[in-house]
Amino acid sequence: MTVAFITGVAGQDGTLLAEQLVGEGVDVHGMVLPSDDRSLVADRLPPGVTLHVGDLADHDGVARLLRETEPDEVYNLGGISSVAFSWQQPALTGAVSGLGAVHVFEAAWALQESSGRQVRVVQASSAEIFGQPERTPQDERTAVRPISPYGAAKAYAHQMAAVFRSRGMHVATCILYNHESPLRPETFVTRKITAAAARIGRDRSGVLTLGDMSVRRDWGWAPDYVDAMVRAVRHDVPDDFVIATGVTHSVEEFVATAMAAAGVDDWHRHVAVDESLVRPADAGVQVGDARRAHEVLGWSPTVSFDEIVARMVRHDVEIAGGAA
Structure with missing residues (x-):
């Protein structure tokens, strides 16, 4: 049975991803913050999801959770999710959304090295990494030049994913444009x-x-974007993929x-x-060119x-x- 580990499982994308993976028969583990009400989170998630308390800013704690759960797939969706909040807490945003992602990559790499089997990771990147884009629409080759603390933290994580990928690790990124649901x-x-x-x-x-x-x-339907992340992490070749409606x-x-x-x-x-x-x-105007995701992953927005x-x-x- 495939084992998946989701950071940020309590959020919109984490909840939807857990639903999709459980429906596929995956053994799903999710990380929640110490401040989260675990009973409330569990009520929102499908039955069978195992919750673990942790924090992306805690390097050793993240490593311990991956050692304990031994996932085949790691979905890093956690972090500061508000651009507005990132202006109020720029250092915290950098520590959690930027360095926190590297903690996940390091933990996955260590598990891969110790177990001798591949551990696949997908990083939930963001259109905010492009800031004031040099061109419209944006694709995977668009220059990364963020203009907010949120965008800067996401940009660091995005570029570190490429660094770990060059090291031989299976790390894909999905550059997610705005995606919504109830x-x-x-x-x-x-x-x-x-x-x-x-x-x-x-x-x-x-x-x-x-x-x-x-x-x-550029607004899309969140379940579609979650599906794109699953496709990206399971694709034979890890890479960057813009996920947008255009x-x-x-x-x-x-x-x-x-x-x-x-x-x-x-x-x-x-x-x-x-x-x-x-x-x-x-x-600036954020609109994504998702042709690569269409051609390589077979992904398209549906709503x-x-x-x-x-x-x-x-x-x-x-x-x-x-x-x-």
């Missing part, structure tokens, strides 16, 4: 929007406060689509802009932008106790 917490702007749309659609009142609504992003939409378009799905026609009067929510520096937003709104309408 599992996103409301600290993410997309879920903040759909949750507010559901409440406004129910009550016909309320205001959604946002920052820069002109920002454009289509951009603005935050304003996301709002309009969510409000329409919630039955709100006059959405403009329910939205306010707060300049304090604008980031110190925001990445349209409108349907992604509609699914999230329907979920939040159910939570709000209304109908849309």
Whole structure:
């Protein structure tokens, strides 16, 4: 039986990945932080996932967990997940999302050396590594030049994956563009929007406060992106893969689509802009060229932008106790 180890199993991608792997009959182990409520996390995950307490910043602890679980596949999804938070805690972001990834690579390499069998790793990279991109759309050859602490930490991890790959280790990276599902917490702007749309659609009142609504992003369906990571780690040759839809939409378009799905026609009067929510520096137009993933991994996105937003709104309408 294949054994998989997932860091960040409590998050959106970790939860979806656990569901996919358990469905395939994989023995899944997941790492949660000491501060996580393990009972709550376990309730969200499919039966059969074994949880382990650990921290990416703890080099020895990560190594111990991989020795104990002896995985065939390691999915490094853990780390600081918010660009906005990374501006508040840049050093912590670097320690967890940057150096923490190297701790995973080192632990996997040590296990491979001691066991004499291959240990495959996939690093969840990010479009934020491109910062203000030199070209649009971006592909695997686009220059890495981050402009946020989050992007810088992810860039370090991304480049260290290539270093370990050159050492003979099977380390793939998936450069993930924005990907959403109802599992996103409301600290993410997309879920903040759909949750507010559901409440406004129910009550016909309320205001959604946002920052820069002109920002454009390439949004996809999170289960598709998780599937891409599984394909990448299992491909014969480890490499870098951009995972994206190739289509951009603005935050304003996301709002309009969510409000329409919630039955709100006059959405403009329910939205306010707060300049304090604008980031110190925001990445340029992020749109990915995923042709390599299509050709090499056989991967393609399966859900349209409108349907992604509609699914999230329907979920939040159910939570709000209304109908849309």
